[in-house]
Amino acid sequence: MKTDLSPRMKVLVYGLMSVLLIPFVFPTWWMVTSSVKPISDIFAFPPDIVPTRFDFSTYGRVFELQPFAQQYWNSAYIAALVTAGTMLFSSMAGYAFARIRFPFANTLFMILLIGLLIPAEVTIVPLFQIFLGWDMINTHWPLILIPIFGAPSVFATFVMRQFFIALPKELEEAARVDGLGRFKIFWTIALPLARPALGAVAIFTFLHSWNLYLEPIVFLSSPANFTLPQALTQFTDAYGGALWNVQLAAATMTALPVLIVFIIAQRQFVEGLAHSGLKG
Amino acid sequence: MTVAAKSSSPPARKRPFWTMERRDSLAGYLFIAPQMIGITVFVLIPLGLVFWYSLHEWNVLAQTFRFQGLGNYQTLLSDPGLPQVLGATAIFSVGLVIFNMGLALLLAVLLDQKLKGITLYRTLFFSPVVVSLVAWTIVWGFLLQNNGGINALLATFGIEGPNWLRHPTTAMISVIVVQVFKNVGLNMVLFLAALQGVPRELYEAARVDGTPAFKQFTRITLPMISPTVLLTSIITIVGSLQVFAQIAVLTQGGPGMSTTVLVYYLYQQAFQFHKFGYGATLSILLFVVVAVLTFIQWQMRRKLVFYEN
Amino acid sequence: QDQVDLRMTIWSANEAHLAMFNEIADGFAELHPGVTVTFDSLPFDSYTTTLTTQIAGGNAPDLAWILETTAADFVNSGALAPLTETFAATEGYELEDVTEQATALWRADGELYAYPFSTSPFALFVNNDLITEAGAQTPAELIAAGEWNWDNAIDIAATVADTGANGLIVRDFNYQIWQNLASIWRGWGTDPWSEDGTTCTFADAEMVDAMSFIHAAIFETGAMPGPGENVDFFTGDAAMTITQISRASLLPQGDEAFDWDLVPLPSGPAGNYSVIGQAGIGAFGMGDNVDMAVEFLAYLSNPENSAKLAQFFPPARQSLLNAETLGTTNPLLSPQQLENVVVAGITNGVVLPGHAGFAEIQQVARAELDALWQADADVEAVLTSVCNRITPML
Amino acid sequence: MASVTLSDVKKSYGKAEVIFGIDIDIADGEFVVLVGPSGCGKSTLLRMLAGLETITGGTIEIGDSVVNDLEPKDRDIAMVFQNYALYPHMTVAANMGFSLEHRRVPRATIAERVQWAAGILGLEPYLERYPRQLSGGQRQRVAMGRAIVRDPKVFLFDEPLSNLDAKLRVVMRGEIKALHQRLKTTTVYVTHDQVEAMTMADKIVVLSGGRVEQIGAPLELYDRPANRFVAGFIGSPSMNFIEGQMGADGFEANGTILPCPPGVPVGTRAVYGVRPEHFTIAPDALTAEILIVEPMGSETLVTMQLGETSMIGLFRERIAAAPGQTLGVSIDPARVHLFDAETGGRLT
Amino acid sequence: MASVTLSDVKKSYGKAEVIFGIDIDIADGEFVVLVGPSGCGKSTLLRMLAGLETITGGTIEIGDSVVNDLEPKDRDIAMVFQNYALYPHMTVAANMGFSLEHRRVPRATIAERVQWAAGILGLEPYLERYPRQLSGGQRQRVAMGRAIVRDPKVFLFDEPLSNLDAKLRVVMRGEIKALHQRLKTTTVYVTHDQVEAMTMADKIVVLSGGRVEQIGAPLELYDRPANRFVAGFIGSPSMNFIEGQMGADGFEANGTILPCPPGVPVGTRAVYGVRPEHFTIAPDALTAEILIVEPMGSETLVTMQLGETSMIGLFRERIAAAPGQTLGVSIDPARVHLFDAETGGRLT
Numbered sequence A: 001m002k003t004d005l006s007p008r009m010k011v012l013v014y015g016l017m018s019v020l021l022i023p024f025v026f027p028t029w030w031m032v033t034s035s036v037k038p039i040s041d042i043f044a045f046p047p048d049i050v051p052t053r054f055d056f057s058t059y060g061r062v063f064e065l066q067p068f069a070q071q072y073w074n075s076a077y078i079a080a081l082v083t084a085g086t087m088l089f090s091s092m093a094g095y096a097f098a099r100i101r102f103p104f105a106n107t108l109f110m111i112l113l114i115g116l117l118i119p120a121e122v123t124i125v126p127l128f129q130i131f132l133g134w135d136m137i138n139t140h141w142p143l144i145l146i147p148i149f150g151a152p153s154v155f156a157t158f159v160m161r162q163f164f165i166a167l168p169k170e171l172e173e174a175a176r177v178d179g180l181g182r183f184k185i186f187w188t189i190a191l192p193l194a195r196p197a198l199g200a201v202a203i204f205t206f207l208h209s210w211n212l213y214l215e216p217i218v219f220l221s222s223p224a225n226f227t228l229p230q231a232l233t234q235f236t237d238a239y240g241g242a243l244w245n246v247q248l249a250a251a252t253m254t255a256l257p258v259l260i261v262f263i264i265a266q267r268q269f270v271e272g273l274a275h276s277g278l279k280g
Numbered sequence B: 001m002t003v004a005a006k007s008s009s010p011p012a013r014k015r016p017f018w019t020m021e022r023r024d025s026l027a028g029y030l031f032i033a034p035q036m037i038g039i040t041v042f043v044l045i046p047l048g049l050v051f052w053y054s055l056h057e058w059n060v061l062a063q064t065f066r067f068q069g070l071g072n073y074q075t076l077l078s079d080p081g082l083p084q085v086l087g088a089t090a091i092f093s094v095g096l097v098i099f100n101m102g103l104a105l106l107l108a109v110l111l112d113q114k115l116k117g118i119t120l121y122r123t124l125f126f127s128p129v130v131v132s133l134v135a136w137t138i139v140w141g142f143l144l145q146n147n148g149g150i151n152a153l154l155a156t157f158g159i160e161g162p163n164w165l166r167h168p169t170t171a172m173i174s175v176i177v178v179q180v181f182k183n184v185g186l187n188m189v190l191f192l193a194a195l196q197g198v199p200r201e202l203y204e205a206a207r208v209d210g211t212p213a214f215k216q217f218t219r220i221t222l223p224m225i226s227p228t229v230l231l232t233s234i235i236t237i238v239g240s241l242q243v244f245a246q247i248a249v250l251t252q253g254g255p256g257m258s259t260t261v262l263v264y265y266l267y268q269q270a271f272q273f274h275k276f277g278y279g280a281t282l283s284i285l286l287f288v289v290v291a292v293l294t295f296i297q298w299q300m301r302r303k304l305v306f307y308e309n
Numbered sequence C: 001q002d003q004v005d006l007r008m009t010i011w012s013a014n015e016a017h018l019a020m021f022n023e024i025a026d027g028f029a030e031l032h033p034g035v036t037v038t039f040d041s042l043p044f045d046s047y048t049t050t051l052t053t054q055i056a057g058g059n060a061p062d063l064a065w066i067l068e069t070t071a072a073d074f075v076n077s078g079a080l081a082p083l084t085e086t087f088a089a090t091e092g093y094e095l096e097d098v099t100e101q102a103t104a105l106w107r108a109d110g111e112l113y114a115y116p117f118s119t120s121p122f123a124l125f126v127n128n129d130l131i132t133e134a135g136a137q138t139p140a141e142l143i144a145a146g147e148w149n150w151d152n153a154i155d156i157a158a159t160v161a162d163t164g165a166n167g168l169i170v171r172d173f174n175y176q177i178w179q180n181l182a183s184i185w186r187g188w189g190t191d192p193w194s195e196d197g198t199t200c201t202f203a204d205a206e207m208v209d210a211m212s213f214i215h216a217a218i219f220e221t222g223a224m225p226g227p228g229e230n231v232d233f234f235t236g237d238a239a240m241t242i243t244q245i246s247r248a249s250l251l252p253q254g255d256e257a258f259d260w261d262l263v264p265l266p267s268g269p270a271g272n273y274s275v276i277g278q279a280g281i282g283a284f285g286m287g288d289n290v291d292m293a294v295e296f297l298a299y300l301s302n303p304e305n306s307a308k309l310a311q312f313f314p315p316a317r318q319s320l321l322n323a324e325t326l327g328t329t330n331p332l333l334s335p336q337q338l339e340n341v342v343v344a345g346i347t348n349g350v351v352l353p354g355h356a357g358f359a360e361i362q363q364v365a366r367a368e369l370d371a372l373w374q375a376d377a378d379v380e381a382v383l384t385s386v387c388n389r390i391t392p393m394l
Numbered sequence D, E: 001m002a003s004v005t006l007s008d009v010k011k012s013y014g015k016a017e018v019i020f021g022i023d024i025d026i027a028d029g030e031f032v033v034l035v036g037p038s039g040c041g042k043s044t045l046l047r048m049l050a051g052l053e054t055i056t057g058g059t060i061e062i063g064d065s066v067v068n069d070l071e072p073k074d075r076d077i078a079m080v081f082q083n084y085a086l087y088p089h090m091t092v093a094a095n096m097g098f099s100l101e102h103r104r105v106p107r108a109t110i111a112e113r114v115q116w117a118a119g120i121l122g123l124e125p126y127l128e129r130y131p132r133q134l135s136g137g138q139r140q141r142v143a144m145g146r147a148i149v150r151d152p153k154v155f156l157f158d159e160p161l162s163n164l165d166a167k168l169r170v171v172m173r174g175e176i177k178a179l180h181q182r183l184k185t186t187t188v189y190v191t192h193d194q195v196e197a198m199t200m201a202d203k204i205v206v207l208s209g210g211r212v213e214q215i216g217a218p219l220e221l222y223d224r225p226a227n228r229f230v231a232g233f234i235g236s237p238s239m240n241f242i243e244g245q246m247g248a249d250g251f252e253a254n255g256t257i258l259p260c261p262p263g264v265p266v267g268t269r270a271v272y273g274v275r276p277e278h279f280t281i282a283p284d285a286l287t288a289e290i291l292i293v294e295p296m297g298s299e300t301l302v303t304m305q306l307g308e309t310s311m312i313g314l315f316r317e318r319i320a321a322a323p324g325q326t327l328g329v330s331i332d333p334a335r336v337h338l339f340d341a342e343t344g345g346r347l348t
């Protein structure tokens, strides 16, 4: 279907896409513009599409009310660690399931897939007990370890497995003849070639970790340890009411970098998924 | 040089224990070890514990933790709220999957065109995925009010919109739609990738054969990307059974019980009503539902999905 | 003395609150070297979830803020440490200064299990500009005339609503938190269940009358905004709102300011009444440092610190309930308003309805009551079915 | 069936010109093969014929109508793609019937046509199979079946045999040829294999860099290539070329004198061309040093040094000589080609 | 360099037996080609030699040691894969040096060896390129370079030329041959192209269905195929076969009498084999009806009907006759092959 469209079709497609875009873009637009509106304008009805009065002080207040820079760093480094860890362990497991023949491989893979089926709410209490036993409450460890081994990592393993299945077998055999052992083959041949799939996995994992909500709230208690989605809930006035404009400014700052990363990486992302032959 | 095989077999040699196969198997286990250990500790053991809790009467506040065998499961069977909850869950999941997949597919097809600025469109359609859930839901709650933006828009066309979040049907639709708009970008990207994997000669052959565009879509595109459709539908169904925050903010399960889906009900029982044992039982039910649905889909794949190898 | 770290969960993340609490904690630490108190801010929306997870996970905090809706659950569960003895033994505590009325919700069998640090009466904020514009009498005028009752109040709201603005908002009710409607139905002298909590009275005649009154105000006269309509009094869009006085800080200033007033709840068929909302602090009984936690709570709620708390949270102590004390921390309110509304409200106020297992009852009733919020609802039938559903839980 | 006429057909992608004005006349029923090195524009030309690429200049006529702006489906052509482009999710029968489904052909007729095509191509046993269950040659046949069921005016083939192995290629070549003889449909066939071109074509069009080098019957191209490019392209192994100049006794190149036909003035700088199969063994003629001997059963391929040039000779006999020995060879002047040293054009 | 000995080598995948006990002796420095139809086990055999597949029976010796349980890296072999298996993320130099890096060879030595191999293969200008920036032939050369840098005892090639086009295949064939002449490393080469087998091999092993059909020098196989299978497999176009029986005047088949060598008793049922290139035109001999004529320049391929059998003849002359006309052909009895009708074994 990737053929040049006739001019009439082009207009049609652009038109359709632009209309469809409204429900996708309006809330974000509202978020961004409201973050620079005085609070009384935010709920004005009908809403101003373009703000009439600007109040940029909200962005300053974000940093005054919370250790926001610290929280930003927390989110960033946790997401980075989770992404790196997932990429490593999932590609290892994905590689083995795709490429190495060992007894019970299929059974083990099925067991692994259970991880994909469990909502976070279901296991949060036992996990809390486990981490309490390890004395890791109010540390970042749960937020790093659970995603690396939980549902998103299983999805990543699945993607990596699909990718490695499609990778030409001869490359590895050439490497074996060239004198490499399994791990070296994985590390120097398979992994560098898995870049596109790794890219897709990285974006998925990063997004998941970046947006994690339930776990931080349950596991973290001091503001200096908070992550961004959790920090967003903390912008309140003296009576617990939400400081909407400040909260939205923080939300904007939370979303923008990820959006920018997506803009830059989206081709890699789409192609990575295309290459990984993501099939059931 | 003769063709016939030599009759004398070579002298029997003792094979070393670490044969090539065994060494390779060991490597395989070492490779999956981190993930398998992780899954055991962070998924399987917790799941086992949840099952263990479900055999108890556990009131968190009252500190009661009493073994009662299958008592919670009996409660489950006679729970008057449960049929409604399961019904709502089914409607929600089915509606969400259909709408999500349909929209994702439509967007993917549109975004697969060779057009200027298509990257910008892709990014914009994807953007809700990265927007904070809180902000997203607030805006939609605001738009969906009786006197909100959507009805104001409808009014300009002379349509009197329903009170979206206050009627069982429209509340369900609203919750689904808000959820779909937030996350459809992910499926869209998956479909886009799948579409790009369809060999373009197939379309050229179809054009030469005179296949109309719509038929090209239904008869070539859809079957060719059916494995991805299956996979995304599994992921989406599993995901739909886990949707919680949107419902909590938009409808709190109402009106009536119309949007109280299983995971929300579970949350209420465990965390609001402090009935942890029963909550654990509902967790097990949820897990079983997810597993069974996934299993059914997986079984249907042979019929509905086309595989190249 | 050994090093002791006390942890207290709160749902405020406000800097000023934290500063005040830390100041009190520092004061306590001076008296008890080696004791530190940290305050964990949990988001309000998921406060109970998180607190419950921590308790279930075996990591209960030493102290916690407790919502009035869960008060009965916590107090009756045995999870909290008894306070009366320690409080009584604390020098200068003056336990009798804490009113009986205010602690009713936090007692079980006469024993106090949590201290109500915030006791806030429900009252009516009024937008006189909108009302005079609509040509109605203001509540102040009606009070002066001795005619401040619900019929007149709702007429004002209906008159204003006819002009295109909104009438009366029960803040935070949102057709979900139905217990806030107590601020109306208590005027009919009714409650969802009997005093001992065993009989459902939702379907009693007074309740039906009260609910019919509310239903008519919503669907017939439009005096109250309907379900699914979010309107904010404090942006100047409505004539009146029922809320707690602490919301005075939301009143707009400068350009947006309007002529506002704060008046007590109107009288109903059953006469005058007051309603208060509360939040308490409890010490968990299962920790290692229970005694120290209870001691801290005693310190936190002694007269001196109660006065500090009063700048944000209306106190439950009789001695602090006067216009002077409250006036220093609520500069927006006139002494007369404080006296008539706040002091009188807290003194006479009855807390919102509560019950063991309230969360579940609340949800079930909420679901049933959704049927009431339709224009053609049969009030009595709906209330009867509410009773049918919740009676097994009482 | 119809004739096809290309007049001054041009194509550019953006600024890059790819086809520089091509004229080809194809008669009704003719089998025309387009050959040329990779990237010369064969596929592009074929796809323009099919309507899969727009043309930027000139006109294409099929039958009597100009089809420049017609959609592929309205041109009444059928195309066989290099990798067959079979619909992997449809059975063989469905693949073949697919194009008819959209032309409101009754079901019964479709079945009949499919049966007919399957009969011709020996595909009856496979009608219910999926493409993945077929061997390469069978898939190729299905692709042809898909093309013939519709009975189009023109067949277009884009390197249909290049994915097959050598033996199968020979077989399928025969089948396509036979099919054409049977249906007599005008056919345009792209390949870069010159054996295919030679054996199948009524007429060969040699393309290079987006231009036509020569059009003619296969033997015409073999015997009288219009220029050095065609000479080197047609024939396998390729023609040997030596640069030099005309002398009085023959062609002077690197210190050897080679026999050559008359008619070219002495002193002309030229390129001398001789095909490997046009050497014969003759002890008293030219002496060549043997470099490599490759026996192939009935023939022997010898790489040899003649003067300072290395040449390949193809002999119809076994040659026992080993590398390093010498061999006497002769060249029939009548079979020698001379090309202009600069333009590459044919001189004789 | 080393000899290679396979004794009774077997392989089964689960229950499916694929190789049924094969014995091959390869002398030091020999160039052995494995040929056979698709699926006959060529690759499997090669991969067992390499250590990429375990063997289920028998022994493989390289040099003097049994290597059955050795890892590929410990066998000191080098392998060139069908699609080259170049590491796409490494430069040409890195690809070639890669195997040395893992053998603790000093950097300087690696660079030197890579330079040496690149020199031999003419790859110097491309050392810093990535495989995707190379043409097919260049990639093929890099794959060979990767194999030779290590100076292994044995080279293994699995259809290294099958992805190249016809012209390039001829060139690369020459290069591999030259390389072998230069390095004299023992080589096992798999192909299904019998031209490659004929021109390159010192010794050809013909496999079919997991068994050895014949082992011998190329011309030996061409001249005296051990059985019908080998006869049909070696030579292109394939040998023509006719079933019939020995008569008094020659071979009787479908109503024709064909000339045939003596030595087979009259009345024996047999299969008569004659290669297309062993027909000659002789007006007064056998009369064949012409079915298809395919001129290829110096040769002409004619499909003709002899009695009731259709045969292919390859003639060294132009044949002007059209399909339907008749052609007089003769067969030299000395070049005729006779095979047992049942076992397919050679009779003469």
Ligand SMILES: Nc1ncnc2c1ncn2[C@@H]1O[C@H](COP(=O)(O)OP(=O)(O)OP(=O)(O)O)[C@@H](O)[C@H]1O
Pocket: D013, D016, D018, D036, D037, D038, D039, D040, D041, D042, D043, D044, D045, D192
């Ligand atoms: N979409 C395109 N954009 C730009 N240039 C193109 C495009 N398609 C083809 N070309 C160029 O047009 C020229 C002709 O391409 P074409 O595919 O017709 O070659 P070909 O003769 O079929 O080669 P091959 O034998 O390799 O298939 C090439 O130089 C190619 O790079």
Ligand SMILES: Nc1ncnc2c1ncn2[C@@H]1O[C@H](COP(=O)(O)OP(=O)(O)OP(=O)(O)O)[C@@H](O)[C@H]1O
Pocket: E013, E016, E018, E036, E037, E038, E039, E040, E041, E042, E043, E044, E045, E192
């Ligand atoms: N992993 C496997 N499991 C089962 N059977 C296999 C496996 N690999 C190969 N075979 C079978 O072994 C036989 C020989 O395969 P092999 O690849 O060696 O053939 P080949 O001679 O190389 O064929 P080709 O010329 O097509 O490459 C085939 O019948 C094949 O189906």
Ligand SMILES: [Mg+2]
Pocket: D042, D043, D044
């Ligand atoms: Mg092409």
Ligand SMILES: [Mg+2]
Pocket: E042, E043, E044
């Ligand atoms: Mg093979």
